[in-house]
Amino acid sequence: MKxxxxxxxxxxxxxxxxxxxxxxxxLTIRNMNDLATVEYVVTKIIKTNDNKTWYKIxxxxxxxxxxxxxxxxxxxxALKPENITINGDEISLQLPPAKxxxxxxxxxxxxxxxxxxxxxRQSFSQAEKDLLLSQGEEQIKSSIASLGxxxxxxxxxxxxxxxxxxxxxxKKINIRFGDKAITQPVG
Amino acid sequence: xxxxxxxxxxxxxxxxxxxxxLRKLDFIPSWNQVFSAAPLEIDETPVLIKEVRELxxxxxxxxxxxxxxxxxxxxxxxxxxxxxxxxxAANPFAPMFDRIVLVAKGQVIxxxxxxxxxxxxxxxxxxxxxxxxxxxxxxxIIINPSGFETFIEEGNWSDQAITxxxxxxxxxxxxxxxxxQLLSKANTRAISLMTSMLQASGFEKxxxxxxx
Numbered sequence: 001m002k003x004x005x006x007x008x009x010x011x012x013x014x015x016x017x018x019x020x021x022x023x024x025x026x027l028t029i030r031n032m033n034d035l036a037t038v039e040y041v042v043t044k045i046i047k048t049n050d051n052k053t054w055y056k057i058x059x060x061x062x063x064x065x066x067x068x069x070x071x072x073x074x075x076x077x078a079l080k081p082e083n084i085t086i087n088g089d090e091i092s093l094q095l096p097p098a099k100x101x102x103x104x105x106x107x108x109x110x111x112x113x114x115x116x117x118x119x120x121r122q123s124f125s126q127a128e129k130d131l132l133l134s135q136g137e138e139q140i141k142s143s144i145a146s147l148g149x150x151x152x153x154x155x156x157x158x159x160x161x162x163x164x165x166x167x168x169x170x171k172k173i174n175i176r177f178g179d180k181a182i183t184q185p186v187g
Numbered sequence: 188x189x190x191x192x193x194x195x196x197x198x199x200x201x202x203x204x205x206x207x208x209l210r211k212l213d214f215i216p217s218w219n220q221v222f223s224a225a226p227l228e229i230d231e232t233p234v235l236i237k238e239v240r241e242l243x244x245x246x247x248x249x250x251x252x253x254x255x256x257x258x259x260x261x262x263x264x265x266x267x268x269x270x271x272x273x274x275x276a277a278n279p280f281a282p283m284f285d286r287i288v289l290v291a292k293g294q295v296i297x298x299x300x301x302x303x304x305x306x307x308x309x310x311x312x313x314x315x316x317x318x319x320x321x322x323x324x325x326x327x328i329i330i331n332p333s334g335f336e337t338f339i340e341e342g343n344w345s346d347q348a349i350t351x352x353x354x355x356x357x358x359x360x361x362x363x364x365x366x367x368q369l370l371s372k373a374n375t376r377a378i379s380l381m382t383s384m385l386q387a388s389g390f391e392k393x394x395x396x397x398x399x
Binding site: 027028029030031032033034035036037038039040041042043044045046047048050052053067071073076081084086091101102103104105107108110111112125126127128129130131132133134135136137139140143147152156160164165167168169 | 225227228229230231232233234235236237238239240241242243244245246247248249250251252287289294296298301306309311316326327329330331332333335336337340344346349350353354357363364367369372376380384385387388389390
């Protein structure tokens, strides 16, 4: 009898016990050495039409818009003592090329503009919306070079460091990013 | 009679072997592929620049964190149905409450905003330099859509309600960063970095102060 009750309730116990696994909440701290010099605020439309599955009847379309912030700058940890040359009141810096530091899409900067779901279809779940937005995130990342973010980051870094080194008393400042050279003589 | 059965069997075996071979050579899709849903893919759209801002933020410490946030609200349809019918007409298995549980992975970026440095912050005398830097702050808390995992989504959730839950995750990450004294670590690191930088720039005596 005991086994019969167990067998009867076993499927319920297995199905209904949707328990949240205790996620290990760990804060990992990492030391950085980046100088962020530019922030680009960009917008993007994310749209899809889920009509490619042959056995699903009806369309399911969504159109979202989002705003992202791209920050770029210089990684100073790649700067070695041999990259700095001082000759009297003249200083030369050879800096690493600019890199993307962060891409941020805040939840409040995402909005669903249009959603059309057929009667035989289910509306987009949160997981599906996040999946589509993740693809948008990747498209934004891949467009960074064409937006000129890194060039602006290098120009801004050069301007900031020139002003900083000028305050430290240097008269002639040469800043180079990889192979490119920017000379900033201080008048 | 026997011959015709034999012929049918041979045709079936040959057809099965043919299908098996075509599947192995990937000429035809598998049974699972035929009935699997096509993946959701977004269209290529342009990225438009809205604004360009000049920064001078020295990022010194980044905390990588993972938090769990949830929210529960009563399902008004179920409650109305149960109230009106005394619980008789309502589906007893339908949940009374809508529930969402999200797992969020993100980063808390801390550093010093060097744009806030005043003109009098740098003082130089011979081989000595004294610099006063602004105190460290949380520059950004980043939880992108790719950082969210929906663990449970039951019932109907509006976009505004989901956004509120996601903002709660960001606040939780901020609180945890403050508990871990990330800003204090960022200040210490900024002093160390500025000292190294000035020493590399030819100054022998370097003093770095953090603004109060």
